[in-house]
Amino acid sequence: MSTTSTLFIDGEWVASADGGTRDIHCPADGELVGTVSEATTADVEAAIAAARAAFDRGDWSAVPAPERGDFLLRVAAGLRDRKDQFARAETLDTGKRIIESEIDIDDITACFAYFGKLAGQDAGRIVDAGTSDVVSRIQYEPVGVCGLISPWNYPLLQAAWKIAPALAAGNSIILKPSELTPHTAILMMQLLHDLGLPRGVANLVLGAGAVAGAPLSSHPDVDMVSFTGGLETGKVIAASAAATVKKVALELGGKNPNVIFADADFDAAIDNALNAAFVHSGQVCSAGARLVVEASIAEKFVDELVRRAQLIRLGGPFDPDAETGPLISAAHRDKVTAYVAKGIAEGARLRCGGTWGEGDLAKGFYFTPTVLDEVQRGMSVVIDEAFGPVVTVETFETEDEAVLIANDTVYGLAGAVWTQDAGRAQRIANRLRHGTIWINDYHPYLPQAEWGGFGQSGVGRELGPMGLAEYHEAKHVYQNINPQVTGWFSGTDTATKGTPSIPQQ
Numbered sequence: 001m002s003t004t005s006t007l008f009i010d011g012e013w014v015a016s017a018d019g020g021t022r023d024i025h026c027p028a029d030g031e032l033v034g035t036v037s038e039a040t041t042a043d044v045e046a047a048i049a050a051a052r053a054a055f056d057r058g059d060w061s062a063v064p065a066p067e068r069g070d071f072l073l074r075v076a077a078g079l080r081d082r083k084d085q086f087a088r089a090e091t092l093d094t095g096k097r098i099i100e101s102e103i104d105i106d107d108i109t110a111c112f113a114y115f116g117k118l119a120g121q122d123a124g125r126i127v128d129a130g131t132s133d134v135v136s137r138i139q140y141e142p143v144g145v146c147g148l149i150s151p152w153n154y155p156l157l158q159a160a161w162k163i164a165p166a167l168a169a170g171n172s173i174i175l176k177p178s179e180l181t182p183h184t185a186i187l188m189m190q191l192l193h194d195l196g197l198p199r200g201v202a203n204l205v206l207g208a209g210a211v212a213g214a215p216l217s218s219h220p221d222v223d224m225v226s227f228t229g230g231l232e233t234g235k236v237i238a239a240s241a242a243a244t245v246k247k248v249a250l251e252l253g254g255k256n257p258n259v260i261f262a263d264a265d266f267d268a269a270i271d272n273a274l275n276a277a278f279v280h281s282g283q284v285c286s287a288g289a290r291l292v293v294e295a296s297i298a299e300k301f302v303d304e305l306v307r308r309a310q311l312i313r314l315g316g317p318f319d320p321d322a323e324t325g326p327l328i329s330a331a332h333r334d335k336v337t338a339y340v341a342k343g344i345a346e347g348a349r350l351r352c353g354g355t356w357g358e359g360d361l362a363k364g365f366y367f368t369p370t371v372l373d374e375v376q377r378g379m380s381v382v383i384d385e386a387f388g389p390v391v392t393v394e395t396f397e398t399e400d401e402a403v404l405i406a407n408d409t410v411y412g413l414a415g416a417v418w419t420q421d422a423g424r425a426q427r428i429a430n431r432l433r434h435g436t437i438w439i440n441d442y443h444p445y446l447p448q449a450e451w452g453g454f455g456q457s458g459v460g461r462e463l464g465p466m467g468l469a470e471y472h473e474a475k476h477v478y479q480n481i482n483p484q485v486t487g488w489f490s491g492t493d494t495a496t497k498g499t500p501s502i503p504q505q
């Protein structure tokens with residue numbers, strides 16, 4: 001592959017049709033990471049055609065599911081072998097600390113291993129049709145050609161949550177990663193190719209969403225679009241997909257409450273509140289961006305949170321002392337800056353942060369960990385996703401009030417409750433309208449546990465058995481093994497006329 005032939009279409013590395021390229025810079029210091037091809041509409045159409053042809057040929061879709069599973073297990077092994085290469089590429093594109101990228105690659109490996117094992121386990125089911133004259137079964141089949149669109153914050157992880165189940169189910173795919181973070185997607189295509197995935201089954205297009213992504217939701221030859229990204233983009237994709245009634249899966253943003261009761265383990269709750277809000281500089285869909293704390297401990301809790309937030313060390317991916325890294329781009333930092341300014345203008349109190357990195361850090365897009373208190377429900381900082389290192393503080397007096405505040409969002413991705421009262425923990429978990437609830441923890445996710453959102457956090461689920469089901473069609477095959485004349489219409493032979501039998505419903 002030459003550095004500017006980085007589209008992967010029909011088993012070949014190719015340059016874009018018009019020779020367009022994009023430079024990728026590390027957000028930590030602005031250094032050039034690489035130059036990649038920028039797909040045109042014609043390139044995306046070529047990728048869709050390749051995926052369609054591969055699917056229709058049955059090169060992968062007709063491979064027995066256990067064999068597809070074995071292939072995914074080999075992908076997991078390949079990821080283990082190439083972990084350092086993948087982690088380094090992820091870190092340079094995102095600016096995140098190398099240890100975080102290494103953890104991501106381990107999680108991606110676990111995802112491929114999980115779907116590799118799941119692939120052949122569920123072929124469908126026999127249905128009791130209520131008569132011995134009928135054999136009836138549900139069988140699972142691939143959806144067809146799937147467009148997979150992923151964001152920049154966990155570039156390969158979010159893509160893997162789509163690639164692994166889509167391939168396990170026998171689909172052909174076109175991956176469109178964020179234009180800001182393409183390098184691990186390139187490495188993934190190379191790995192799939194090296195392991196012998198038939199040509200056309202996995203294709204890669206790179207570039208801006210409006211050109212390289214849009215056809216994946218509008219083109220009639222794409223059967224499904226699976227998207228992870230922002231709410232507004234998700235709405236555009238869902239509307240576009242509606243014209244051809246595609247299957248749509250959406251993993252969108254969150255405005256996630258982290259509810260702390262007075263009886264929580266104080267040190268664990270503080271430590272995890274920092275983690276919830278500031279890991280990866282808050283660029284996490286499930287970030288605990290809304291601290292909802294019982295009024296009786298709010299002052300002590302927030303004072304300590306602020307003290308510790310100010311001690312968080314910012315730094316580049318390979319700085320051993322760094323605890324978190326930069327924002328992804330200058331444009332994103334401007335957005336976070338404006339978001340904090342708007343919150344302050346609306347009456348929030350800035351307790352710490354709200355500034356850019358200085359000195360050596362000025363070369364990157366650093367933003368200091370920010371705590372805003374004295375916020376009111378309805379303020380933009382309480383409603384809108386910051387996707388940066390910003391946490392707001394709200395307080396409550398009762399369980400009911402805690403639940404009301406925690407559910408007061410159009411989103412519904414994730415939330416946490418901290419208490420040592422086991423009954424209360426379960427009561428709150430049951431009442432929170434979010435796709436993941438942590439009790440006395442924050443952020444873990446498991447390949448075997450479904451991930452996704454209530455409300456405007458999305459449609460469908462990734463991971464777990466439902467994450468595979470998203471990429472299946474269910475087909476009902478009904479066989480009458482003792483066919484009879486129904487006598488329903490008048491042309492039926494007179495010998496069989498009489499009271500017509502009603503066709504089975």
Ligand SMILES: NC(=O)c1ccc[n+]([C@@H]2O[C@H](COP(=O)([O-])OP(=O)(O)OC[C@H]3O[C@@H](n4cnc5c(N)ncnc54)[C@H](O)[C@@H]3O)[C@@H](O)[C@H]2O)c1
Pocket residue numbers: 149150151152153154158176177178179207208209210212213214215217228229230231233234236237251252253254284285286385387413452453457458
């Ligand atoms: N729910 C989850 O699991 C999850 C996980 C990670 C990130 N996210 C969300 O992702 C967002 C941040 O990511 P982002 O800034 O990359 O999001 P984004 O919506 O700007 O972009 C996501 C992807 O969509 C593409 N895109 C943009 N416009 C498009 C269009 N018209 N048609 C097709 N594709 C298009 C982009 O190029 C990119 O690849 C946050 O809101 C975050 O909460 C959600």
Ligand SMILES: C[N+](C)(C)CC=O
Pocket residue numbers: 153154157283284285286445
């Ligand atoms: C889904 N997760 C938590 C890995 C990343 C969200 O941005």
